[in-house]
Amino acid sequence: xxxxxxxxxGRDENGTYYINKTEIVDxxxxxxxxxxxxxxxxxxxxxxxxxxxxxMAYNKFNVFHWHIVDDPSFPYESLTxxxxxxxxxxxxxxxVYTASDVQTVIEYxxxxxxxxxxxxxxxxxxxxxxxxxxxxxxxxxxGKEPSGSYGPINPILNSTYxxxxxxxxxxxxxxxxxFLHLGGDEVDFTCWKSNPKINAFMKExxxxxxxxxxxxFYIQRLLDIVSSLGKGYIVWQEVFxxxxxxxxxxxxxxxxxxxxxxxxEMGNVTRAGYRALLSAPWYLNRISYGQDWIAAYQVEPLExxxxxxxxxxxxxxxxxxxGEYVDVTNLAxxxxxxxxxxxERLWSNKTVRDLQDAYMRLAEFRCRLLxxxxxxxxxxxxxxxxxxxx
Amino acid sequence: xLTVTEPVAILKADEVWGAxxxxxxxxxxxHEDDYGxxxxxxxxxxxFPRxxxxxxxxxxxxxxxxxxxxxxxLDAMAFNKFNVLHWHIVDDQSFPYQxxxxxxxxxxxAYSYNHVYTPTDVHLVIEYxxxxxxxxxxxxxxxxxxxxxxxxxxxxxxxxxxGEQPTxxxxxxxPILNTxxxxxxxxxxxxxxxxxxxYIHLGGDEVDFNCWKSNPEVKKFMKKRGFGFDYAKLESYYIQKILDIVSSYNKRYMVWQEVFxxxxxxxxDTVVEVWMxxxxxxxxxxxxxxGFTAILAAPWYLDYISYGQDWKKYYSVxxxxxxxxxxxxxxxxxxxxxxxGEFVDATNITPRLWYxxxxxxxxxxxxxxxxxxxxxxxxxxxxxxxxxxxR
Numbered sequence: 001x002x003x004x005x006x007x008x009x010g011r012d013e014n015g016t017y018y019i020n021k022t023e024i025v026d027x028x029x030x031x032x033x034x035x036x037x038x039x040x041x042x043x044x045x046x047x048x049x050x051x052x053x054x055x056m057a058y059n060k061f062n063v064f065h066w067h068i069v070d071d072p073s074f075p076y077e078s079l080t081x082x083x084x085x086x087x088x089x090x091x092x093x094x095x096v097y098t099a100s101d102v103q104t105v106i107e108y109x110x111x112x113x114x115x116x117x118x119x120x121x122x123x124x125x126x127x128x129x130x131x132x133x134x135x136x137x138x139x140x141x142x143g144k145e146p147s148g149s150y151g152p153i154n155p156i157l158n159s160t161y162x163x164x165x166x167x168x169x170x171x172x173x174x175x176x177x178x179f180l181h182l183g184g185d186e187v188d189f190t191c192w193k194s195n196p197k198i199n200a201f202m203k204e205x206x207x208x209x210x211x212x213x214x215x216x217f218y219i220q221r222l223l224d225i226v227s228s229l230g231k232g233y234i235v236w237q238e239v240f241x242x243x244x245x246x247x248x249x250x251x252x253x254x255x256x257x258x259x260x261x262x263x264x265e266m267g268n269v270t271r272a273g274y275r276a277l278l279s280a281p282w283y284l285n286r287i288s289y290g291q292d293w294i295a296a297y298q299v300e301p302l303e304x305x306x307x308x309x310x311x312x313x314x315x316x317x318x319x320x321x322x323g324e325y326v327d328v329t330n331l332a333x334x335x336x337x338x339x340x341x342x343x344e345r346l347w348s349n350k351t352v353r354d355l356q357d358a359y360m361r362l363a364e365f366r367c368r369l370l371x372x373x374x375x376x377x378x379x380x381x382x383x384x385x386x387x388x389x390x
Numbered sequence: 391x392l393t394v395t396e397p398v399a400i401l402k403a404d405e406v407w408g409a410x411x412x413x414x415x416x417x418x419x420x421h422e423d424d425y426g427x428x429x430x431x432x433x434x435x436x437x438f439p440r441x442x443x444x445x446x447x448x449x450x451x452x453x454x455x456x457x458x459x460x461x462x463x464l465d466a467m468a469f470n471k472f473n474v475l476h477w478h479i480v481d482d483q484s485f486p487y488q489x490x491x492x493x494x495x496x497x498x499x500a501y502s503y504n505h506v507y508t509p510t511d512v513h514l515v516i517e518y519x520x521x522x523x524x525x526x527x528x529x530x531x532x533x534x535x536x537x538x539x540x541x542x543x544x545x546x547x548x549x550x551x552x553g554e555q556p557t558x559x560x561x562x563x564x565p566i567l568n569t570x571x572x573x574x575x576x577x578x579x580x581x582x583x584x585x586x587x588x589y590i591h592l593g594g595d596e597v598d599f600n601c602w603k604s605n606p607e608v609k610k611f612m613k614k615r616g617f618g619f620d621y622a623k624l625e626s627y628y629i630q631k632i633l634d635i636v637s638s639y640n641k642r643y644m645v646w647q648e649v650f651x652x653x654x655x656x657x658x659d660t661v662v663e664v665w666m667x668x669x670x671x672x673x674x675x676x677x678x679x680x681g682f683t684a685i686l687a688a689p690w691y692l693d694y695i696s697y698g699q700d701w702k703k704y705y706s707v708x709x710x711x712x713x714x715x716x717x718x719x720x721x722x723x724x725x726x727x728x729x730x731g732e733f734v735d736a737t738n739i740t741p742r743l744w745y746x747x748x749x750x751x752x753x754x755x756x757x758x759x760x761x762x763x764x765x766x767x768x769x770x771x772x773x774x775x776x777x778x779x780x781r
Binding site for chain 2: 289
């Protein structure tokens, strides 16, 4: 409400601030309105994250999905396993998040009403974990010999589960939110298939040639570990698609645009009784020429065949800014004001869809962001009254 | 020619501009070790550009660019050995150029008083560029792309008609009135003295004939002149007169390709800028085949962003890959990367330009010899250069 109030304040030609007499009753349509930042493909300095949290608050986003580690780098400084960032960060001195940095982010977010949901994505997307945790990743084989390269986390070793338990015990303490994002996406089976010990394990367990069963075996145990630590979890859609047995209160994160149409997936997930988060049409890293905020704005999250109970299970969505081509030099203009289109879609009523009206409000909001020191890029041709000393 | 030995390095160049480029190269050879000490390896480098015209187009009409942005980009251009700033200063949407003879043009046509380039601003850009070995070629695009000119000069644009009645909207510059040419004569006198470069870009692209076709006076004029229904002839008639006006001030001109395509009579030293994406290779052949100098922009429209490593496609362009004789190929004197401003302003221009403007590639294509094409090697050098530019 204070944010809304701040946006009602205008300035006249004499420079006097004023506000019209107003009565507003407002509430969000969806409770989970998130933004994903990826600090593994490119490290983001603390100030970039904090500035993003500020602008998220201006847009009434309330969840910061911190995709903190991935294949290319491991910037999270773990107390239990300091070697992970020492060996896995781009630079262990300059491209890490210390325990203090992490607490700063969490508290800064909290004061703005933003939950921090950390994602430690496994068993895929873990190459950077390898150097600091020897024996964790699966060694790939070329015939009978190890090839020297590594694949996903090795699901057949007890040491894996000991490691995972210790790491997540720490992560559960560090991040106060009830939910952790456990990833589970894009697990490449090639390396597992090449490893003779894994082949033997598959036989022993009666999994046949179905490596999805092996993936499920790992995920299952991971979910049990995390549950026993008193946390709930969010997973990417593959976990659901591959038939892993998950707890009823699992949240499934729908992100794929290529295979099953994502609206169909939303229907499937909610029909099976799970809560769903939508991100598929909101991958803001996928830039293109023109006013691409429009496509994001026109998404209707509940546009699938389903009962009212099903629709209730859609708790919201997240705009994602994956980091392959993004770092502090281009993060803010690429995020804003485009992410604002997603923010409105998640907050406002279903009927708020008029494009002309949205354009005007978003363009004005963009100028307001400029006034607040945020380098939000232009929507289209034009100018802001308040720029360059106006 | 740069020789780095102990205890001195020696840089020799035919002109000061070469020395500037050599100093840039020298600066890029310096590296820092783990202790923070600066080093340079003994080297011997002989370098020269492949193409003489290596330009960047900035559009300050769709979005006003503050001086700071322009100056930062001039610095970045110098780091990448670009030597021409093609300043597309005015267009339909706004007229930020504060004219001395016609102050109403920006008074009425700029977005606001804060979105203007004063004579001092303009001089600053020109001098800042000059000190970096960068020419400033201004573009005052007519007869199309001129909506903003009509705000400050009421009788300049063609009134459009619906039947017998004016609709209230306006089209391109009105080519049939003497007042138009009186205005242009005076206006280009000013431009010729403000901008010292030998060339002025006169535009001439995307002229929409609909408004001219609707105007009864224009139709009468067409008949009188025997142009029939071929409005390209009217366009050429206009352009011709502008070219003559500009020539009389001893300036040479650059034009967009339509002026050549529509068969206007051009002076032999005209530079034709090829920008249309479909079949630009064929256009290059036509332009150089007719004996005109050409510059290439078509494959380098940096405003057309897309997801992924688009620098590769910019890098892979081989400008001389068009059917033509050796003499023809000599007429392609270079090219320009264009960053049109519909979706670009000070908030995103630097990452957008210099991210793709890894044009140092594409640019490098214009500096470097034909043989420098390996993508992997380019990627390595580009990433290093990018980190250098961050510093």
